[in-house]
Each structure stands twice: as C-alpha cells, then as structure tokens.
Amino acid sequence: MSTASYTFLNGGGQAGGLIRAVDWSATAMGSPEQWPESLRSAISISLNSGFPIAIYWGQEFTLVYNDAWSSIPGDKHPWALGKPGAVVWPEIWDGLKDQFNAVLRTGESIRQPDALLLMNRYGYKEECYFDYTLSPIVASDGGVGGVFNAVIETTYRHINERRNALLLSFWENLNRSAGVAEAAELICAILNRAPDDICFCALFSGSGPEGHAVPLSGHLSIPGESLPIIASLAEGTAFSGKPLKINGLDAYLPGPIMSSYDEPVKEAVIVPISNGDTRLRGYMVLGVSPRKRLDDEYMQFMEAVGRQAGTILNNAYGNEINDAYLREQALNEELAAANEELAATNEELHQAQQRLNGLTDELEAKVVERTRELEESYEEQQALNEEINAANEELTSANEELAATNEELSETQIHLQRTLAGLAESDERFRNLVRDASVGIILVTGKDLTTLIVNDTYARLIGRTVAELENRPLFDIIPEATSTFRPVIERVRDVGEPLYLADQPYIVYKDGGTINGFLNVTYQPYRESNGKVTGVMVLCQDVTEQFISKRKLELSEERFRFMLNAIPQQVWTATPDGALNYVNEVVAEDFGEDGGSIVGQGWQKFIHPDDAAATLNTWQKALASGREYQVEFRLRMKNGNYIWHLARALPYREGGKIVSWLGTNTNIEIQKSNEQKKDEFLSIASHELKTPLTSIKAFNQIMRRMNKAENLGTFIEKSAHHLFRLEKLINDLLDVTRINAGKMVYDIQPFGFKEMLLESIESVQLKSERHAIILEKADDVDFNGDRLRLEQVMTNILTNAVKYSPEATRVVVNAAVQDNGIVVSVQDFGIGIAKEHIEHLFGRYYRVDNTAMRFEGLGLGLYISSEIIKRHDGTLWIESTEGEGSTFYFRLPLQTNEEDRITEYEGYYGDRSITIEHNVAHFRLDVDWKGFQNVESVQRGGMKMLEMLTKAGASKVLNDNTHVLGSWSEASDWAAQVWFPQMAAAGLKYFAWVYSPSTFSRMSAEKAADTTPGLVETRFFGDPESGAAWLDEKV
Missing domain, CATH: 1.10.287 (Helix Hairpins)
Structure with a gap:
C-alpha cells in the first residue's frame, strides 16, 4: 500500500511530503501498515503541529520529524529522515543515548533547558543550545516504543546574551581611561573575558594623516612569532574603512592560534574603530570562533566591538584634550599676570619720558638766557660756560637714564611680543584640539548663550554646520531644546561648578524632520583671566548605539530571569566561594519570603537541622574540588512542612576559573513517599x-x-x-511484575461485551450472600479486546464494591455506548473515599486506611485494573462521597471508520474534542474541550493551543472543561511537565480554568496547572462567565 493512502500521514507541508516519499519498509520501522497505533498518533500530532517535533522510534531510535523541526539538522535534512539517531548525530550521540535509553526503560520524561550540543550541521562542529524534552511514546504492548522530542533552539538567545554582556562591559568602561595607552590595555582586558566569541585580538590606532600606517597599540592571545604576520596582513587591507574578512588564516602563520575549544583559528576579521571623521583612527584584527559560522549577526557583533573600542579610545583622547584645555586655562592666567606687569612698566617709562622732556625744556631756556647775557658781559660769558658745562653733565646723566629706560622698554616689548605669540599659538592649538575631537564641543558665552567656539562633531549631532552656529545664540537655532538644556547651562554658569549627565535624551528639528538620540554630556564653566565665569563649555558624546545596546542587554537579562523563573523548580546561583547570590521566584514562593531576604540568610534557615551538617560538608567538598554538587535534604516550606529535595549544582567557568555556581533543588517528596x-x-x-x-x-x-x-x-x-x-x-x-517489565500479554479478540459483564457479575454474586448485584442497563455490542483481562477488571471492581460496603445490600452496574465508546459504571453504597485519597487509588501499593474497619489485600487490584484499561486505550476514574458510597467508571473506545472532521481557518480550529478561537476583542484564546478525552486528544489539542497562542501573541486563555466527560488523568503528567512550561515560555500569563463536573477531572486540572508558579496565574471557576470576567480585569 502506498504511504499516501494512510490518513495519519496527511498534511505536514514539505516534511510531510518527504515522509510519504520514503520507502519505510527498508528501515528498521518497517512498512507503515505494521506501525502501532501509538506511533501513528504521535506522527499525526507532529505533522499537524507548528511546534518543532521529532520522533525517535524503536531500539535504533529511527528519526521522523515535522516541518518546524527540519531546520534543526541543517544540511542533514532531508537525508536524516528514516535514519537511526546514532547515524544522524554521531558527534553527540555518546552524550544523548543514555537519556534516550532512560526514557525507553523508565517511561519517564526528561527535560534539558539550554543544553549545549556540539553538532555537525554544516560541515563543522558548531556550538548549539537547545531547550528540549524527551517524552515516552507508549506502544500497544505496554512498553515504551519510542521517544517524542519537542525542542526549541536557544542558540541565538544564549550567544546573543553572552555577546551583549561583552558589549555592556565596553559600555561600562567608556570614560574610565585617562589616556590612549591606558585605554588600549583596558580593551584587551575586556576582550580577554570573551574567548568563545573573540579568539584573539590585535589593536592598531593612531592620530596620523589619513592613509598612513597606524602603530600596534595592543594584542591578546597571539604568539610572538605570528604577531608581525598579523600586522602585515592587516596593514595591507585595512584602509578601506569597511569590515574585511581573512580566510585561511592558518596558511599564513608559522604555527596555529588555538581557540578556547582547542581548535585552530582559521578566520579573522578586520573592523575599523572610527568612521574617518575622528582624529584618532585605526582598526582591530579579531579572531573568529571555529565553532560558529561568520554570519551577518557575528559580523555585526565584531563591528560593534570595533566601534565600542574606538569610542573608548576616542574618549581617552578627549580626556587628553580636556587636560590640554585645563593647561590652556593656566597659561591664560599666566598671560594675564604678564599683561599687568607690562602695564606697570609702561607707566613707569611714561613718567621717565615726561621728566626727561621737562629737563630738556629747562636746559633750552637757560641756554637762550645765558647767550643774551654773554653778549652783555664776558665775565658773565665765562660764568655761563661754567654753568653750561654743569648743564651738559646733567644732560649726559639724563641721557644715560633715558638709554637705560629705553633698553628696559625694548626688553619689555620683546617679552610682550613673545607672550602674544605664545598666546596665539596656544589658542590655535586649543581650537585645533576642539575641531579634531571625536566628541561634540561647543563654548557658549553671555546671557544669550552665543556660540563662541564649536566643532564639526557637535554641528553634525544637531544637523547643522559650524558656520550656521558660530557667533549666534544657540537656542535661537534649536529653540525646541531650550526647556531641556538651557536651564542646565545657566545653572552651571551661575554656580560655577561642572556637571556630568549620562544617557540624556535629546531631540531637534531640521527641515521638517527629527534628529534624536542619547548623549553623555559634560558641562564645564568657562572662566576669564580674573576668575569670572562668562560662559559654559559643553562636551557631548553620542551614546545612542551604546544606550540601545544596553537596553537590549537589560531586556536580554530580563528574558534570562524570565527563563529561570519559568523553570518549574527551585533555581539558584552562588559565588565561587559558595555564597548564595540569587534565587528564582519558585524559591521565594515555596519559602514565602522575598528573594533578597532568602539570599541574605542562605539555606541554613530552611534546611532540616538533621540534614544541615551532611549538606554543608558535601557543599564544602564540591567547592574545594570544583566538581558537581549533589545532595538530598529536607527544606522547610512556607506552611512549616519539610519537603525532601534533591540539590544539584555545577560550576560555571570562564578562562578556566570558576566564576559562579548554578544549582537546582528538585522536589523529590513523591519519590520518597513512594x-x-x-x-x-x-x-x-x-x-x-x-x-x-x-x-x-x-x-x-x-x-x-x-x-x-x-x-x-x-x-x-x-x-x-x-x-x-x-x-x-x-x-x-x-x-x-509483568506490567512493570512491559510483558503483560493480551489476547485481542472480538467478544460480546454484555455477555462478559453478566459472567463477571455472576462470578462475584456467587461469593456474596448479602449483596444483590444489579445490572440496570447494558448495551449489547461487540468489543475487540482481551476478554479475560477485562473480566479481571470487572471482578476486581465488583469485589471492591462488595468489600467496601459491608452495611449495604446492593451494587448497581450500567454499561452504555456513548461518544464512540462504551462507558461502564459500578456504584456501591458503602463507606466512600475521601477526596485526598482518590487520585492515589490507581497507584501501586496504595491502600486507604480506615479507622473503622480493616480490609485484607495488597492494594494492587486497582493499579492492575488501571493498567489493563490503559492498554485498551481506555480511561478509569472514580466519583465518591465519603459516607455515601463510590461509583467506579471506565471507558473503552469502540473501533469506528468515522474520520475526525477538522475545521480550521485564520484564528479558529475545531475538531471532535476541542474548539479554539482567537478572541481578538478580549486579547485571549477561547477554548472549549468536549466529550471524552485521552492522551492523544489532549496532546493534539494542547499543541494546537500552543501554536495559536504563539501566532496570536496572546497572553490569556479561557479554558472551558464543562463539556468534558470522564477523566483525562493519563495526560495530566504531560500537561504539567511539558505543555504548561511551553505555554508559559510562549507568553501565557493568565489561565482561567473552568472545572469539569468530574471530581477526577478537576484533580487532573489542579495537578497540571500547579507547575508554573510566579509565571502563569491560574484560577479555577465553576462557569465560563466568571472566568471571562476575571480575564477581562487582567491587562
């Protein structure tokens, strides 16, 4: 028969078509007509699910998968279809086969969140991370026939969080370097913490002219003999200003550069550290991990590293500029003092010149007077000559004084010229530093804050040119920024103290458009020579990219915390010396205390005193050895009860050193109780x-x-x-023993169901003289099953009904065909069963203690009956009222050729057992479960809910069970362990659960929902209207 004729292989998109094209008879699974019903159901669920699902079947774990999963094997798709798991994944199978075998052996699910798998998907061993579950597929013979693998790849999130953490380290150190040399050392130290993404680094930076070589500033993890070759490769390709890739790196080097995975680095990239407009230029050569493909995201990360490194270097260069500015201020003060000294010298020179002029005028008057008198008298002439000689001596002395004064004046003028020249040179040097700075700088003065000095970097920040800004009031040009920045500038000017503000948002308008971003701003008061503040120098660094990266990192950390809180068990971390430093919300909820308070107190307050010493000893040994920590102890819950937990922790290492411990505490109270x-x-x-x-x-x-x-x-x-x-x-x-070993033998044959009931009743009636066993109704149908085993079930239930109703006189039996199945009920009127015991009745070794009377037996009968019903794909449940009696039900499906009609369109899905509608008006999914449910129907409906919740982006679900008949307890473990955590991870926050009329179904609901405390708020309601009203209150 062609595989296309099997209805369970319908659908599934491309993967479905490939599955139908495979010759399965040539594989270990054999021809599809031989496949058991459990495998067919699992394949049907996977093909019609939008969630990534793979099925590993049989002892060889033959692989079948759906469309959503087909991207996971990479280039191995579609070759992997029908191949054994060990053949598809030889590189990781040694680490996985024990998990798969454990699921086959124990029948218990396994979940691995964020597991590292070094997979060969594209021709090289790749670092991959997955959140996956391995769940058993129960075969018809009672054993586990295969493994149901639901998986989400978390590689991108995990590596992106790691890379964002590195970029955050850059961001936190943007302004911590006083100079360029110190900044280069800091950059290498930061990159040393990221060996998984950057295997080595060579940093080249300098302030020479464009097109000239820049020197090596620092390097990391490059052997000495390889460094000159790396430098020559970089120098030959680095002046394009764009990122460049170097392939076949190992062919150029005398020896390999090893990565953190002990594999040689074969690729490198050259990334610029500036955009060409900054004074400080350069590039970095970064080694690419051999376990990651150099895709667009990886290259963008490398470019971001280059930009961040360039920002640190240029900020350090800006700090040098600021130091030069402070030195300029000191030179201005020195020049002011020289000007004052020059003014005093000029005043003294002026006074000397005036005295000299007075002496000259007086001498000339005397000469004229003496000449006239000489004409009158020789004697007087003689006397005049003597007086002239005396005057000449006085004039000579005055001339000598004048010469000395002139010489002093000349020296003062030379000093003044030199000072003015130095001032001009200093001012030019200062203006050049401002012009070439990588940060925006503007100096505003006066009451109207007129622009005195401004550089291109600042002008570009606000979409203007230097010419548009110089000598104009700043806020006449950008009035929209007045309310944000003018009060700050005026306060710095008036108070005279500097101010630094980080991550300041700004917005300006230009040509009908908007320019916005985030700045780190330094406001520095500008002082004149007399110390008076007349303006403010503003330094603006554009940190928009860093701010966005920081915000993304914060969101990434929030998602990481969300994931830790999504795990339905206690999760904690500790420092390398063992001090508790984080607990998730599950711990806080379990203990009834704030997480910070728990961290401050440590585990000692909550561990049972009898377990404390052994626990501490085991923890100290793990810390000393650096090996896995594992211990069992009792923890005190918020209700005061002690619950057994299994604690496990592993060390997390960076660079070979333990930097933290990640641990979990798993509730093992049930195992201990068992x-x-x-x-x-x-x-x-x-x-x-x-x-x-x-x-x-x-x-x-x-x-x-x-x-x-x-x-x-x-x-x-x-x-x-x-x-x-x-x-x-x-x-x-x-x-x-047979059930546990999966060796219970069933003889499946058609038989008359009513006849089997009558014979069972007759057998028990013969042993009971007090009770009348009444068959009220029994539809006469043929059933295909093991008659003797089902007779064993009836005998066991009837015997219990007689045994546990010693004061009653009758037992009532009914059997009716309902919803493609036959439903049998056995009602007694005896002691009844308390609610807390009902859900345990089908467990091994469980017996209800009754203080009024004791009944013989091992407590195995109902467990055996439950397993027999399961192997007939049926369900068994109980309704009971203590003191009034119990009714035992079981339902067996009848074979039918009727196909399940599925109706599906945008925002709606419906089949025989469920309808799901995206209620757009109320931002939720409305779900209505109908009729009898089993594992297959619950899993199919649950996965469809997950798919529609993810697609709609909804966070609320109205889950109506009022139309559910019987019990779906067999699927409750799957819902609790697999489905509910997946719904929480997909965004579910509020879940309104409308109870089924069945007590047993209610207990299944409570069990399934009690797995995501703190992540999903679940409330139970008696009617849909109340549940809808509660959801409408949630935003």
Whole structure:
C-alpha cells in the first residue's frame, strides 16, 4: 500500500511530503501498515503541529520529524529522515543515548533547558543550545516504543546574551581611561573575558594623516612569532574603512592560534574603530570562533566591538584634550599676570619720558638766557660756560637714564611680543584640539548663550554646520531644546561648578524632520583671566548605539530571569566561594519570603537541622574540588512542612576559573513517599502472604491428627479457601511484575461485551450472600479486546464494591455506548473515599486506611485494573462521597471508520474534542474541550493551543472543561511537565480554568496547572462567565 493512502500521514507541508516519499519498509520501522497505533498518533500530532517535533522510534531510535523541526539538522535534512539517531548525530550521540535509553526503560520524561550540543550541521562542529524534552511514546504492548522530542533552539538567545554582556562591559568602561595607552590595555582586558566569541585580538590606532600606517597599540592571545604576520596582513587591507574578512588564516602563520575549544583559528576579521571623521583612527584584527559560522549577526557583533573600542579610545583622547584645555586655562592666567606687569612698566617709562622732556625744556631756556647775557658781559660769558658745562653733565646723566629706560622698554616689548605669540599659538592649538575631537564641543558665552567656539562633531549631532552656529545664540537655532538644556547651562554658569549627565535624551528639528538620540554630556564653566565665569563649555558624546545596546542587554537579562523563573523548580546561583547570590521566584514562593531576604540568610534557615551538617560538608567538598554538587535534604516550606529535595549544582567557568555556581533543588517528596509506601507494602505483603500459609499449615496438622475421615471435608474446604486467597495474592504480584517489565500479554479478540459483564457479575454474586448485584442497563455490542483481562477488571471492581460496603445490600452496574465508546459504571453504597485519597487509588501499593474497619489485600487490584484499561486505550476514574458510597467508571473506545472532521481557518480550529478561537476583542484564546478525552486528544489539542497562542501573541486563555466527560488523568503528567512550561515560555500569563463536573477531572486540572508558579496565574471557576470576567480585569 502506498504511504499516501494512510490518513495519519496527511498534511505536514514539505516534511510531510518527504515522509510519504520514503520507502519505510527498508528501515528498521518497517512498512507503515505494521506501525502501532501509538506511533501513528504521535506522527499525526507532529505533522499537524507548528511546534518543532521529532520522533525517535524503536531500539535504533529511527528519526521522523515535522516541518518546524527540519531546520534543526541543517544540511542533514532531508537525508536524516528514516535514519537511526546514532547515524544522524554521531558527534553527540555518546552524550544523548543514555537519556534516550532512560526514557525507553523508565517511561519517564526528561527535560534539558539550554543544553549545549556540539553538532555537525554544516560541515563543522558548531556550538548549539537547545531547550528540549524527551517524552515516552507508549506502544500497544505496554512498553515504551519510542521517544517524542519537542525542542526549541536557544542558540541565538544564549550567544546573543553572552555577546551583549561583552558589549555592556565596553559600555561600562567608556570614560574610565585617562589616556590612549591606558585605554588600549583596558580593551584587551575586556576582550580577554570573551574567548568563545573573540579568539584573539590585535589593536592598531593612531592620530596620523589619513592613509598612513597606524602603530600596534595592543594584542591578546597571539604568539610572538605570528604577531608581525598579523600586522602585515592587516596593514595591507585595512584602509578601506569597511569590515574585511581573512580566510585561511592558518596558511599564513608559522604555527596555529588555538581557540578556547582547542581548535585552530582559521578566520579573522578586520573592523575599523572610527568612521574617518575622528582624529584618532585605526582598526582591530579579531579572531573568529571555529565553532560558529561568520554570519551577518557575528559580523555585526565584531563591528560593534570595533566601534565600542574606538569610542573608548576616542574618549581617552578627549580626556587628553580636556587636560590640554585645563593647561590652556593656566597659561591664560599666566598671560594675564604678564599683561599687568607690562602695564606697570609702561607707566613707569611714561613718567621717565615726561621728566626727561621737562629737563630738556629747562636746559633750552637757560641756554637762550645765558647767550643774551654773554653778549652783555664776558665775565658773565665765562660764568655761563661754567654753568653750561654743569648743564651738559646733567644732560649726559639724563641721557644715560633715558638709554637705560629705553633698553628696559625694548626688553619689555620683546617679552610682550613673545607672550602674544605664545598666546596665539596656544589658542590655535586649543581650537585645533576642539575641531579634531571625536566628541561634540561647543563654548557658549553671555546671557544669550552665543556660540563662541564649536566643532564639526557637535554641528553634525544637531544637523547643522559650524558656520550656521558660530557667533549666534544657540537656542535661537534649536529653540525646541531650550526647556531641556538651557536651564542646565545657566545653572552651571551661575554656580560655577561642572556637571556630568549620562544617557540624556535629546531631540531637534531640521527641515521638517527629527534628529534624536542619547548623549553623555559634560558641562564645564568657562572662566576669564580674573576668575569670572562668562560662559559654559559643553562636551557631548553620542551614546545612542551604546544606550540601545544596553537596553537590549537589560531586556536580554530580563528574558534570562524570565527563563529561570519559568523553570518549574527551585533555581539558584552562588559565588565561587559558595555564597548564595540569587534565587528564582519558585524559591521565594515555596519559602514565602522575598528573594533578597532568602539570599541574605542562605539555606541554613530552611534546611532540616538533621540534614544541615551532611549538606554543608558535601557543599564544602564540591567547592574545594570544583566538581558537581549533589545532595538530598529536607527544606522547610512556607506552611512549616519539610519537603525532601534533591540539590544539584555545577560550576560555571570562564578562562578556566570558576566564576559562579548554578544549582537546582528538585522536589523529590513523591519519590520518597513512594519508597516509604513500597517499604510499607513489603511489610504488608509479608503479612498477607504469611497469614493463609499459617492457616493452611494449621489445618494440615489438624487433619493429620484426625481419626475420622468424615470430618476432613470441613478442613479441606477451609484450606482451599486460603489457597485461593494465596493464589490471588501471588497472581496480583505476578501481574504487577509483568506490567512493570512491559510483558503483560493480551489476547485481542472480538467478544460480546454484555455477555462478559453478566459472567463477571455472576462470578462475584456467587461469593456474596448479602449483596444483590444489579445490572440496570447494558448495551449489547461487540468489543475487540482481551476478554479475560477485562473480566479481571470487572471482578476486581465488583469485589471492591462488595468489600467496601459491608452495611449495604446492593451494587448497581450500567454499561452504555456513548461518544464512540462504551462507558461502564459500578456504584456501591458503602463507606466512600475521601477526596485526598482518590487520585492515589490507581497507584501501586496504595491502600486507604480506615479507622473503622480493616480490609485484607495488597492494594494492587486497582493499579492492575488501571493498567489493563490503559492498554485498551481506555480511561478509569472514580466519583465518591465519603459516607455515601463510590461509583467506579471506565471507558473503552469502540473501533469506528468515522474520520475526525477538522475545521480550521485564520484564528479558529475545531475538531471532535476541542474548539479554539482567537478572541481578538478580549486579547485571549477561547477554548472549549468536549466529550471524552485521552492522551492523544489532549496532546493534539494542547499543541494546537500552543501554536495559536504563539501566532496570536496572546497572553490569556479561557479554558472551558464543562463539556468534558470522564477523566483525562493519563495526560495530566504531560500537561504539567511539558505543555504548561511551553505555554508559559510562549507568553501565557493568565489561565482561567473552568472545572469539569468530574471530581477526577478537576484533580487532573489542579495537578497540571500547579507547575508554573510566579509565571502563569491560574484560577479555577465553576462557569465560563466568571472566568471571562476575571480575564477581562487582567491587562
């Protein structure tokens, strides 16, 4: 038969078509007509799901997968279809096969969040991360036939968070370097913490002219003999200003450069550290991880590293500029002092010149007077000559004084010229530093804040030119920024103290458009020579990219915290020395305290005193050895009860050093309880087996001593009764052993169901004189199953009904065809069962203690009955009221050729068991479950809900169970362990669960929903209207 004729292989897109094209008879799975119903159901669910699902079937784990999963094997698709898991994944199978075998062996699910798998998907060993579950697929023979693998690839998120953490380290250190050399050392130190993404680094930077070589500023993880070759490769390709890729790097080098994975680095990239407009230029050579493909995201990350490194270097260069500015201020003060000294010298020179002019005028007057008098008298002439000689001597002295003054004036003028020249040179140098700075700089003065100095970088920030800004009031040009920045500038000017503001948003308008971003701003008061503040120098660094990266990192950290809180168990981290430093919300909820308070107190407050010493000793040994920590202890919950937990922790290493511990505490109270019940059972079993043996032995001894044969009949009958009881106990034990080993044999044949009921009732009625077992109704249908095993179920339920209603006189039986199945009920009117015991009744070794009376038996009957019903794809449940009696139900599906009609369109899905509608007006999914449910229908409907929730982006669900019949308890574990955590991860926040009328179904609902505390708020309601009203209150 062609695979295209099998309805369970319908759909599935491209993967579905490929599956139908495979010759499965040539694989270990064999022809599809031989496939068991459990495999067919699993494949049908996967093909019609938008969630990535793979099925590994049989002992060879033959692989079948759907469209959503087909991207995971990379280039191995579609070759991987129909191949054994060990053939598809030889590189990781040694680490996975134990998990897969454990699922086959134990039938228990396994979940691995964020697991590292080094997979060969594209021709090289790749670093990959996955959140996956391995769930059992129960085959018809009672064993586990295969593994159901639901998976989400988390590689991008995990690596992106790691890379964002590195970029955040750059951002946190943007302004911590006083100079360029110190900045280069800091950059190498930051990159040393990222060996998984950057295997080596060479940094080249300088302030020479464009097109000239720049020197090596720093390097990391490059052997000395390889460094000159790296430098020559970089120098030959680095002046394009664009990122460049170097392939086949190992062919150029004398020896390999090893990565953190002990594999040689074969690729490198050259990324610029500036955009060409900055004074400080350069590039970086970065080694590419051999376990990641150099795709667009990787290249963008490398470019971001280059930009961040360039920002650190240029900020350091800006700090040098600021130091030069401070030195300029000091030179201005020195020049002011020189000007004052020059003014005083000029005043003194002026006074000397005035005295000299006075002496000259006085001498000339005397000469004229003496000449006239000489004409009158020779004697007077002679006397005049003497006076002239004296005057000449005085004039000579005055001339000498004038010459000295002139010489002093000349020296003062030379000093003044030199000072003015130095001032001009200093001012030019200062203006050049401002012009070439990589940060925006503007100097505004006066009351109207007129622009005195401004550079191109600042002008570009606001979409203007230097010419548009110079000598104009700043806020006449950008009035929209007045309310944000003018009050700050005026305060710095008035107070005279500098101010630094980080991550300041700004917005300006230009040509009808908007320019916005984020700035780190330094406001520095500008002082004149007399110390008066007349303006403010503003330094603006554009940190828009860093701010966005920081915000993305914060969101990434929030998602990481969300993931930790999504895990339905206690998660914690500790420092390398063992101090607790984080607990997730599950811990806080369990303990009823704030997470910060728990971290401050540590585990000591919550660990049982009897377990504290051993726990501390084990923890200290793990810290000392750096190996896995594992211990069992009891923790005190918020209700005061101590619950057993299994604690496990692993060290997280960076650069070979432990930087933290990641641990979990898993609730193992159920396992411990089962161990205790098993011990109690063994004690009960030894007693129950010993009692009939003792009685038989006593009767045999009596019969051996008896002389009259006519009295032997009574003791033989009593011995036979105890032998029958002993045989039943042994058969129960053997059945449990067969069930656990998956070796329970079933003889599937058609038979009359009503006839089987009548014979079972007759068999039990013969042993019960007090009770009348009444068959009220029984539809006469043919059923395909193991008659003897189902008769065993009926006998067990009827026997219990008689046994646990000692004061009653009747038991009522009904069997009716309903919803493609036959539903059987057995009602007694006895002691009833308390609600807390009902959900455990089908467990091994469980017996309900009743203080009023004790009943014999091992407590295995209902467990065996439940397993027999399961193997017939049926369900078993109970409704009971303590003191009034119990009704046991089981439902068996009838074979039918009727196909399930599916209706599906945008925002709607409907089949026989469920309808799902995207309620756009109320931002939720409205879900209505209908009729009898089983594992297959619950899983199919649940995965469709997950798909529609993800597509709609909804966070609320109205889950109506009022139309559910019977019980879906067999699917509750899957819903709790797999489905609910996946719904939480997809965005579910509020879940309104409308109860089914069945008590058993209600308990299944409560069990399934109690797995995501703190992530999904679940409320239970008696009607849909109340649930819808509650959801409408949630935003």
